[in-house]
Amino acid sequence: MNQQIIATPELAGPIRSETRDGMRIDWDVPLPMDDGLALRADVYRPIAEERYPVIMSYGPYAKLLHFEDGYVTAWRKMVDEFPDVLANSSNRYQAWEVVDPEKWVPHGYVVVRVDSRGAGRSPGVMDPRASRETRDYAACIEWGGVQPWSNGKVGLNGISYYAINQWQVAGLQPKHLAAICLWEGMTDHYRDYIYHGGIYCTFAQNWYDMQLKVVQHGLGTRGHKSRLNGELVSGPPTLTDEELGANRIDMWRELFEHPLDDDYHRERSADLSKVKVPLLSAGNWGGQGLHPRGNFEGFVNAASEQKWLEVHGIEHWTHFYTDYGVELQRRFFDYFLKGEDNGWDKQPKVQLQVRSPGEKFVQRFEEAWPIPRTQWTKFHLQSEAYGLAQAEPGGSIDIAFRALGDGVTFLTDPMESETEITGPIAARLQVSSSTTDADLFLVVRLFAPDMKEIAFRGALDPHTPIAQGWLRASHRKLDPAKSLPYRPYHPHNEVQPLEPGKTYELDIELWPTCIVVPKGYRVGLSVRGRDYVYSGGSGGRLSNMKNEFTGCGPFLHDDPRDRTMDRFNGETRIHIGGGGENYLLLPIIPVK
Structure with missing residues (x-):
């Protein structure tokens, strides 16, 4: 400079x-x-x-x-x-x-x-x-x-x-x-x-x-x-x-x-x-959009022989x-x-404040991250009723949504028992676009039996979902040496434009999270074309921030220089069935 x-x-x-x-x-x-x-x-x-x-x-x-x-x-x-x-x-x-x-x-x-x-x-x-x-x-x-x-x-x-x-x-x-x-x-x-x-x-x-x-x-x-x-x-x-x-x-x-x-x-x-x-890395479940990925990646990948991880909730x-x-x-x-x-x-190397709805936290110790006893479970997008289930889909369907719009949400059946989700999350989708690119915003959400969304106090925004992930389709290339099944790694070193109408397989990283899902509640995956918005109203604002909080805090992706109409204002399609996988990989933690 x-x-x-x-x-x-x-x-x-x-x-x-x-x-x-x-x-x-x-x-x-x-x-x-x-x-x-x-x-x-x-x-x-x-x-x-x-x-x-x-x-x-x-x-x-x-x-x-x-x-x-x-x-x-x-x-x-x-x-x-x-x-x-x-x-x-x-x-x-x-x-x-x-x-x-x-x-x-x-x-x-x-x-x-x-x-x-x-x-x-x-x-x-x-x-x-x-x-x-x-x-x-x-x-x-x-x-x-x-x-x-x-x-x-x-x-x-x-x-x-x-x-x-x-x-x-x-x-x-x-x-x-x-x-x-x-x-x-x-x-x-x-x-x-x-x-x-x-x-x-x-x-x-x-x-x-x-x-x-x-x-x-x-x-x-x-x-x-x-x-x-x-x-x-x-x-x-x-x-x-x-x-x-x-x-x-x-x-x-x-x-x-x-x-x-x-x-x-x-x-x-x-x-x-x-x-x-020696290091102590302290993360926040609600910090989607800025810090927690670094706390987890730092703990796992630092060369330190003496290192500890702590994760908590509430404000940043x-x-x-x-x-x-x-x-x-x-x-x-x-x-x-x-x-x-x-x-x-x-x-113990890992100290977690395990989160339940209502901002309830229970301290628990683990010996490693991700938690060694994790049951990595695929929840497949279903071809009927916008479902999300462990079974493979029974048919084929294309689901289209406006590329800059609110997209579509897939839901599990009500949980038959209390279920803990703690760890990194990944998704795989078969996607096509009517233009040469597409931005995907993936949001993992929680719904009560009456289908009211349960939001959580985030590091900044008071109404945040369980987890979020993002991918620009032209950045879909993976680094096989650094990718893990539960954490795909994109080198982001070149742009590979899409051929309009052609189907591409996208692996998407969603940031680590923690939630104990009560019996009878549902987990949802929203695949969107823009930032998540909490439907329950404003989260107010902080004196040191420009924008009002609507679910993502200050972590917005709305700069018109980046998302031009010719590349992104089209139609995005998810192709379910036909041989390609569409799933959300969740880290299910069995009771000790």
């Missing part, structure tokens, strides 16, 4: 340091990078002059911005429903998606928050997740490992962005990195985030506008003033719009210019074969701050950063 950094004055004078709330706080500590730029960090540490393990985060959401000031609806919803978040803390230092130092410093940790390049108090060009950021993060880790207050062991912790870049930097294997906790963080920039099944998702470009540009370094007096210490969150300089634009990438353009899985996406993805540090940010989440994180880090004999070495 050929962009000129607009010069901004360095923060002058000695480091501002103070003691309050039982902590020694050093504000805006300069961390020198190899190109001469100095990033800025806040350091929260115990008052006693000893050596402590370090919990570090590095990211773009501005270390001096209070959680409530940047994400008011998320904050209020969390603290209203989970008052333990507020307990044992003044909450003066709460920030979006990073640890509360008041819950870590008293337990003998140093908390370091670093503003990434171009964000908050750190100058430079804002280029999210690029290799420059990853190298910066590694330098920060090595800095934290040699400070006089450090015991030489650095752990990384945080949600979303603060988890994603952990996967990336762990691949560089910095010497002082001792453990990572990846709370709801993707690993694959292309598949998890930008192009679901090859279909462009508009979330990232809107996220860039709503969450990054608003805290870009150089906003100065035009940005927030911190309630933490009174400083300008994105200062001290105040730049013009033109200067700010020169100091950040044009994400709306860059993402759309890379429709295949090329070096641009690989640079911003994790190399899991090089991730060898909540459990990271509840007693449940904090205690889990602390046990993990106490073991690897402090060397405490707390039994973590005997912790």
Whole structure:
């Protein structure tokens, strides 16, 4: 990228340091990078002059911005429903998606928050997740490992962005990195985030506008003033719009210019074969559209010999701050950063909050993922009554729907007994199109005996289905070396247009999920030509998101640049019978 950094004055004078709330706080500590730029960090540490393990985060959401000031609806919803978040803390230092130092410093940790390049108090060009950021993060880790207050062991912790870049930097294997906790963080920039099944998702470009540009370094007096210490969150300089634009990438353009899985996406993805540090990967069943695929793929494919998986429900940010989440994180880090004999070495490799309708969760431990006793069961699309059953279809039929429409739903009979579905899901369909392409949106849904749909609280949207998957038919090519029966893998390295009217076999990945289906309920598979919409009404909106929630949260695939009328506004057909298979492969878990 050929962009000129607009010069901004360095923060002058000695480091501002103070003691309050039982902590020694050093504000805006300069961390020198190899190109001469100095990033800025806040350091929260115990008052006693000893050596402590370090919990570090590095990211773009501005270390001096209070959680409530940047994400008011998320904050209020969390603290209203989970008052333990507020307990044992003044909450003066709460920030979006990073640890509360008041819950870590008293337990003998140093908390370091670093503003990434171009964000908050750190100058430079804002280029999210690029290799420059990853190298910066590694330098920060090595800095934290040699400070006089450090015991030489650095752990990384945080949600979303603060988890994603952990996967990336762990691949560089910095010497002082001792453990990572990846709370709801993707690993694959292309598949998890930008192009679901090859279909462009508009979330990232809107996220860039709503969450990054608003805290870009150089906003100065035009940005927030911190309630933490009174400083300008994105200062001290105040730049013009033109200067700010020169100091950040044009994400709306860059993402759309890379429709295949090329070096641009690989640079911003994790190399899991090089991730060898002990890790705890914490996912969310309701995170369809962004993070859970990465949590599962990271856990399975990381080269680490010591790795654990935890999966929970409810909102994206909540459990990271509840007693449940904090205690889990602390046990993990106490073991690897402090060397405490707390039994973590005997912790089962997989800890699941098994989900039932009504947001009911039961904790259960397993030894591996996918669960070894899984009964992989094909539910075939039926030629009559839009059924979904284990029996092969008895006849042949073509089912047509408008290619940009709501498609068709296939239903099982009422379940004869309570049935648990937990794990990855895959589908195979025989499809033709009247045009040279077709986008398929697959949605696994749950219906009560009265045929009312049962939705679930998602990581963001309060009305989400069980699971979702996507595939652009021209991206149907599989990588046989990486594909599994329950998780097909598409290389997304070329476009293979369809011949109108010709039938093609498509293997489609649906993201892992968990639901205990009550007796008498039905499971449905909707094959659609556009995003799922919950029929029960609006899910409201969050202050940091552009769109109203209608079932998919902010993860929409409606950019007209990507879905042009000449390629996608036709008719799609599913061909049942005639020798080809059409099925949904479900992970049925027998009772122990």
